[in-house]
Amino acid sequence: MLRIGDFSKLSRISIRMLRHYDEIGLLVPESVDCSSGYRYYSEGQLMLANRIDALKSMGFSLSMIAQIMMTCKEPGDLKQYLDLKQAEMMEQAEKIDRQLLLLETTIRRLGEEEYFMEYSVTLKEMPQRTVASLRKIIPAYDQEGLLWGLLTKELEGQQVQLANPCYSLAIFHDEGYKENDVDVEIQISVDGSYQDTENVKFKTVPPVLVASAVYKGGYEQITPVNQAVAAWIRDNQYNLAESMFSIYHVSPAIDPNPENWVTEVCYPVIPK
Structure with a gap:
């Protein structure tokens, strides 16, 4: 069993975040010492922590990660969530690209044409x-x-x-x-x-x-x-x-x- 500090180092997840995961039921310690309140994790939970961290890095919210953990039992189950997230992020990227283009053209045209400032x-x-x-x-x-x-x-x-x-x-x-x-x-x-x-x-x-x-x-x-x-x-x-x-x-x-x-x-x- 690993104390929370050791588990934090091995999983590269802060103690504060591990406590938050515990509070929301996303990653619950294997056991808690009743007298001291110390949290203990099993070595096997490192894989679960890594999966949570990977999903976070892909942009999934903690609530969505919790849903994924509950419903995905087979690799194919996870793929549908990944496909949806990919489509969502591609749409966001397209929107950001257009916003960047708008900023770029606005900066470029400032001062070039008199009517531009008058008619935005x-x-x-x-x-x-x-x-x-x-x-x-x-x-x-x-x-x-x-x-x-x-x-x-x-x-x-x-x-x-x-x-x-x-x-x-x-x-x-x-x-x-x-x-x-x-x-x-x-x-x-x-x-x-x-x-x-x-x-x-x-x-x-x-x-x-x-x-x-x-x-x-x-x-x-x-x-x-x-x-x-x-x-x-x-x-x-x-x-x-x-x-x-x-x-x-x-x-x-x-x-x-x-x-x-x-x-x-x-x-x-x-x-x-």
Whole structure:
């Protein structure tokens, strides 16, 4: 039998940690002297201590190690836990790699482009939401108000409850920029179920990953904002996935003063 100090030296596990293992039932001493309280371990428990230490070095928590020790009787039983941990760590490594890339590109671009500091780009997921949607061809981009007026008129009789938060946005479906006859869809997020109207359709929009930039002021800023987002997408190894859209946090309908408008430009993306 080995006293706790000797067992600690041989297993290379601190006395403090061995006591903790005992408290949680992970590695219980072979015997405890009733009068002195000394803990004694058997030489055979060194293999168990080494197994615990190996699993810890792989990133398993103590609670998970305890579960593994209770359930794994055959080598094949352990493999399923190792496979799951490997997949989890690979996902974490991929996330860290992207975070490192984002830091690297941000540091590199600091000071290189004036608009970068003014229009900071972030990556986020737009949640699944129910929306009232209206899509039409309109004469030009600055005629988008026609769609909002029509949507408001057709929803008047249904007492539609807006969601919280309420996303009010416009999606631009044309492949490129057009001088006229532009394909625009507007959406506003709602709570509840409602009947479609002649032009307004209610639908569920799935979550989407976007690179976005928020700016305050008039819409003439859209070109440098787009440049900032496009450069971010390029530098951080993403591809465009769907049509871009703008979220109107403070729109002309809320405040007629362009200086107070707040718009978020969003580009759906997928990793390369």
